[in-house]
Amino acid sequence: MEIDAICRDVCKTYLNRDIKAILSESMTITEHVKKLAETIESLNKELQKQVLEHHDDLLRQASHATKLELVLNVINMHIQNLFANAERLKSQLDLPYETLEKHINVLRNLNSASHILRQVGRVQQLSKRLANTNDSVQKASILLELEELATDQDLTDIDAVTTELRNIRIQRQNVIKLAAGSLHQGLVNENSIQTSTALQVFVNLGTIKNKLEDLIKGYLDDCKDIIKSVLKISSSNKLKSSGSRITTSTSQEFRNKIWTELENSFADEMYNTCKQVKFLLVVVKEMHLKNPDPELSSQFWKNLSQLLKEELTQSSPAVIQALEDDYPKLLKIYCEMIKKLNYDEFKFDPTILKTLENSYLSGSLSRMSNPIQLMFSSENMPSQDGIDDLIRVITSEVSVALIEEHLSENISKNVVKCIKMLVAKMEQQIENGPEAAQVLAGSPNVVQQKNVQYCNLLHYMQLKTYRMLSNMKGSLSETCVQMIEGSLQAMTLLSGVILQPIVISINSIIETIIVTIHMEKDWARAQVTSNKNQSYSPYMKELTQFINRVYNTYLCNFQNKEVLSQKCNEIALRCIDLFILHSVLLRPISQAGRQRLQNDYNSLEQSLKIICPNLADLGRPYRIFKSMSLLVTLSPHEIIQGQTSGSSVPDSIVLLMLFSFAGPELASPHQNTGWSIPKLTTWLDEHPNEGDRLDLIAGALQRYEASTRQKNSVNYDPIYPLMSQFLEQIVKMKQVTH
Incomplete structure (x- = not known):
């Protein structure tokens, strides 16, 4: 409205501004007064106007x-x-x-x-x-x-x-x-009625929980006093320090006194105190109290164990030394008390005596290591007497530890460490150079004799250890027995390592002798010897003599017959594989030659029995060997017929043998590839897979077929169709099985 506008203008000009700002303007006071008068007059006129216009509303x-x-x-x-x-x-x-x-x-x-x-x-x-x-x-x-x-x-x-x-x-x-007196008397006499009656008094008084806690605390205090009195060193024993160990002029009497008091306290005072606690806990359990403390028994035993640990560790150096040296005796006393208590809640805790046990185990390992160090301290060879001394110490340590299974296991671990140390020492003395591998001299050299002695000492140690374990059967836990027996395998492995250079040399010479089969020129002669048993090949005679000599000269001196048997089996297997391979590669060869080859199979079998009496234990290789001794004299048709009806002989061997019935134009696989026979032998050793060998043979047949076609000839070698058909049958059979 107009009135509102006039009022806002007046307020803005004269009320909302500082008076000094108004006076500073160019207008005079008279002009301002005049302006205000004009404004007031305008307001009056506007008010009259509004009254006239809104007269009815105002009424x-x-x-x-x-x-x-x-x-x-x-x-x-x-x-x-x-x-x-x-x-x-x-x-x-x-x-x-x-x-x-x-x-x-x-x-x-x-x-x-x-x-x-x-x-x-x-x-x-x-x-x-x-x-x-x-x-x-x-x-x-x-x-x-x-x-x-x-x-x-x-x-x-x-x-x-x-x-x-x-x-x-x-x-x-x-x-x-x-009630307290009656309870004490009931606990001492193990009178359950008197004890339960006295406990019921405290139940009815509402103080049973506090009473039980006080009783347990009292028993713990009694045990603490007993242990302290036992471990307290008599003032009459004056101890002197000598180096890092504690000695005394009457050390043995001092130790005897300590152990006598320990045995008496654990067997009598400590046992009776713990027995009263056990009886108390049993009675409390039978009373079926409301809201009993389920941890009461375990807490007592835990506190007692901790108390024993603290008192032992806080004893004088002389006492600690005595306890460390005869730790099994302390353990026996403690375990016997627990066994007599016969309470499930009171179980042996190995951690409470851990410090003493560690010191004893360290000393035990040192005692077992001393004979080993002594055996290798001089330039002389270790002897069986040294092994006997070692076994005596080990037997003594293991026997002492039989009182507790945990200690037995730890001592057994020390025995394992000791055996490993012995093996490591001997391994350092063994030589594996050329002198250790030679088998051509008339007798073993000094290095070989030394290796044989070490191997026999290892075997002697094994036998003595097994005898010790056998004598402790039923006393020593199965875990400990397995632990010690497992460590003896390192001796077996080291014996094998000692024998291995000789085995490698024997196999090498056997291969050299067998390869000479291809150098003999009378395999293709037509005459058949009437007496089969007298038809020996020169190479077979040499091989037989070598096997017999090398066994009697170099192998039979090893006393570990188990390892020797394994290594002889390896030799026999290698000899069989090489002989079968070279016998099937032999060509040209007549029927008389095949008859002589069969005699060689029989001769080799008799020779191998020198080193491997039970050849049948070799399994499949021996069955293949026996089958080959029969196949070598058969015709190709008979060979293939026998193979298709089921045979232990690999198909690749049969195919290689069939090449010997062919003429020179159908080359053997190694001739086809331009390899020497030793190279073929190496390739076959590196490719034992039957598929790889069949591929090599198939390549030779395919090359012969291609060569014949290039000559525009239709006249194939009579053996080729048989071999080709046989190979196709083999491939089809493999596809069916896959």
Whole structure:
């Protein structure tokens, strides 16, 4: 509106600005006054205008105000009436409320008086019952109820009750004293009825938990005193320090005194104390107490173990030295006490004696290592006497440790370390150079004799160790036996390592001799010897003599027959493989030559029995060898027929043998590739897979077929169709099986 605009302009000009800013303007005061007058006049005119324009509205507003004033007067009248009514209602309620409050106070006082009278009556009644009963269990129940009544604050200032409560406290002390004495006597005599009755007194008194804790603590204190008294060094024993060890002029008497006291204390005092705890815990368990502590027994044993550990570690150096040196004796005493207690909750904890055990194990390992160090301390060869000394020490250490399985296992680990040390020492002395491998001299050289002695000492050690384990059968745990026996395998492996250079040389010379089969020129002769047993080949005679000589000269001196048998089996297997291979590669060869070759098979079998009496134990290679001794004299048709009907001979061997029935144009695989026979042997050793060998043979047949076609010839070698068909059958059979 216009009035609003004028008012805003005046306020902006004269009210919202600093007076100094207004005066600083160019207008004079008169001009400002004039301007204000003009503004006021404009406002008056605008007000008159608004009144004239809104005259009816102003009249209506004035009438509404009159009506509102009348309504407010009516409401005010009603409010005054409401206040008057509220005052009348309040006066009507106050009087009954005050009366009711007085009655409530009276009832409260009556109830309090009644409660006090009842409590006093109950105290007097219970006091009378307490005086008339001699049963401690009932007295305890009564005393517990009286204790609960004594906590009532309303009875604090009543003289009669105070006097009774004073007498009750005296009675409680007497009951506790009698129950404690009865409990002690029951525990000492292991009288379960007396003990459970005394415990029931404390149950009824509501102090059973605290009582049990006090009892356990007392027993622990007793055990601590016992251990301390045992480990305390007599002042009459003056100890002197010598280097890192403690010595005394009467050290043996000192040790005897310590062990005598330890044995007596653990067998008597400690045992009796722990037996009483066990009996207490058993009785508590049988009583089926409400909310018993399930960890009571385990906590006692844990605390006792910790206490023993602390007391042992805090002993004097002389005592600790004695305990370390004879640790198994301490362990035996402790374990025997646990065994006598025969309680599931009381189990041996190896950790409590760990420090002593570690020191003993270190000394034990040192004692077992000393004979080994002594054996190799001089330039002389170790002897069986040194092994005997070592076995005696090992047997002594293992026997002492039989008292406890955990110690036995740790000592067995020391035995394993000792055996490994012996093997390592001997391995350093063994020589594997050319001198150790030669087998052509008339007798073993010095290096070979030395290696044989080391191998035989290893075997002697094995035999003695097995005998020791056999003597301890039933005493030593299966775990320990397996641990020690497992370590002996290192000796077997080292024996094999000693023999291996000789085996390699023997195999090499056997191969050299067998290869000479191809140098003999009379394989193709037509004459058949009438006496088969007298038809020996020169190479076979040489091979037989070599096998016999090398076994009697170089191998039979090894006393470890198990390892020797394994190595002889390796020689026999290699000899069989080489002989079969070179016998099938032999060409040209007549029927007479095949007959002589069969005799060579029989001769070789007899020769191999020198080093391997039970050739049948070789398994499949021996079966192949026996089959080949029969196949060499058969015709190609008979050979293939026997192979298709089922044979142990590999198909590749049969195919290589069939090449010997062919003419020179059908070249053998090695001839086809331009290889020498030794190179073919090497290739076959590197490719034992039958598929690879058949591929090599197929390549030779395919090349022959291609060469024949290039010559425009249709005349194939008679053996070729048989070999080709046989090879196709083999391929088809393999495809079916796959």
